[in-house]
Amino acid sequence: MLIKRISILLVGFLLLSTAQLAIAANIEVSGFGDLSYGYLWDGPANEGDAALYKSDGIAPFPLSQNDGFGNVGIDFTILAELTDRLTALSELNIQLDRGGTSDVGLDLERAYIDYRINNRFNLQVGSFFTPIGFHNRTLYSRAWLMTSIQIPDFDEEELGLVPTHSTGIHAYGNLTNWGTHSFNYAVSLANSRGRDPKTLILNRDEGARKTVTGLLEWVLPTHRDFRIGLSGWLAEINTFKVGPAIGDTANISTAEPVKLEEIGFNPYLVLYSKHYNLILEYVSLRQNDKKGNLTGSPFEFEAFIGEFSLNLMDDKVHPYVRYDFTDLPGTGGPYLTLREDEDGNLTRKYVPEFKAVMFGVAYDLFALNRIKAEVIHNFDGPRANYGFTIQSAYAF
């Protein structure tokens, strides 16, 4: 704990020093933070799920359920223009455990170098948000960027339901040969997914088959921003067989190997207009057993997020409604509910599904400070039936 705190202090010092240097060098330091207060009532939506979460959940508390005053931490992005065509970006998150009470962690969200060649073709090398979908690439849990409060489960890094982060190489560009319409594309080749879904392979994937992603986004020349995107990924997962019951465990030194082929599909529609906004995003994931030693293959997962908001009072007030769900296979399938400990034990934990509707309003007090109030109703699962949260989200 002491070493962790010293590390965080050193990082803080480094960031402050960088901010000083930014005046002389072409470096920008920016970031996000948010503070919230939440109140829950009417007990868990499902008592049985709540009891199961207490005994075998992935964290002490359901992730991102706001209860009392909460601080998620501070996210710093450092952007350095090295030359006209070369940019380096790193994003460090000093974050508080979203399922805990006080653990502070240091998370490397991104660290890449970007080669700008022309509008049609550019390369990023390093660690980046996996270029799939809309939320994962543009809104990744930075509260100020979002209209609503609740962090979506489907691209929550702590759950790893989709590959949120990648280390590899990423090509992207804009194709504009269709009148006023244009298309953005992104393809990536990156390290494979870890033995459990939470583990990110940032270094040395030991020769496993790489994860490949593809994205094509149609940008329509109407409204402020109107995009329709199709994206997907192909991954091979090398893990181990763990018993089907929650709580079952197996050690990687003796367990039977499992090989899964994962195919993901992630379409979305985003519309920001003068008077309203609409975000629709869907994820479908299928895992096929390649070794033939699992029953129940293929294992399928689905998720959806739909948000509609208005822009009122000179674009300062944004009432909204949102509906999310995640639908896991069986007891989570052979992979999505596994968690590995330091001793190489893979345990099947309880990862609750998410199904909730949210109503709220966001108010842009200043350009870089957004105040939000949200009521959430969980239809099922270990979370409280109802919750109310107020949040102040800011950018700098």
Added chain:
Amino acid sequence: MKFITLIKCSLTVILLGMPLTAVAGELAIIVNSENTVGNLDQNDIKKYLLKENLSWPNGAKVRSVDRKGSPPERKVFLKEIAQMSPENLEKYWVSKRYEKGIPVPPRLGGDQQIIEYVQSFEGAISYVNASSIGEAQRATIKIVGTVPMP
């Protein structure tokens, strides 16, 4: 008749390729004179000033420059070109920087500072009051678009 039509077409082609001249009471969109881009329509001006395009056709990096404060020139830029409020433009740049790693354009204090910046960098683009452009400066900058000012 065919000959007259040919003359008319030729003149049109020549005129389209000629640098624009701007008159007082107009917002002039200016680039460095080394920039090989021709006259730009409003859509393209927006794409370059808001860094939706990061490179010029000749490969040079787009260096967009904005104004400090709320002078009339910036108000016209926000209303007619960016089509955003000042707050929304602030949000736009924060989102752009986060999503794509694109730095926020510098904001300079006045037309002369902007003209000097554009003169200095091949890929620079910005907007100034047309009446601020001196005769001597017209050799080192090029006007690629104009917007009427109220």
